[in-house]
Amino acid sequence: MLVYNTTYHVDDEMIGNFLIWLKECYIPEVEKHGLLKTPRLCKVLSHREDSGASYSLQWEVENSAVLHQWHTELGAKLHQELIHIFDNKVVGFPTLMEVMK
Template identity: 60%
Template sequence: MLIYNTTYQVEEEQEDNFLIWIKEFYLPEVEKNGLLHAPRLVRVLSHREEGSTCYSLHFEVESSAILHRWHMGQGVRLNEELLKIFKDKVVGFPTLMEVIE
């Protein structure tokens, strides 16, 4: 089992809008596809920079091949939507992790 994590740094003035967008648009869209499972959105408490808040959104995924298929089919489009709405006010970086235990 793999964990696909994206950490977002969100400028404070966009925090409420970002959370609404993630909960009402992004998560329902990802769940429609059925390739990523068990979403979890958390606030990152360490490594805070003044004027921003960090969030981590992670999903379970069976394999890197399935993640690649999701990314090419849906992930790119959702990232473009994020950039269109929030521009440089929200910056995200992905991490792929393997569950050991």
């Protein structure tokens, strides 16, 4: 199993709107699509900047082929929506991790 993580840095004035969008639009849309599972939203407490806040959104995904399928079918569209709504007030970077036992 893999974990697909996106860490977002959000300007102070956008935190409330971003969290609402994430919880009410983004996460439900991804869950409805069905390829990414078990969302976990965390506030990043380390690396505190002078302004803004950082959040980590993690999903379980079966393998990299499934993640690529999700990105092609839905992920790219949702990323464009994020840019359209928040412009440069929210920036994110993805990380793909393997669960080690």
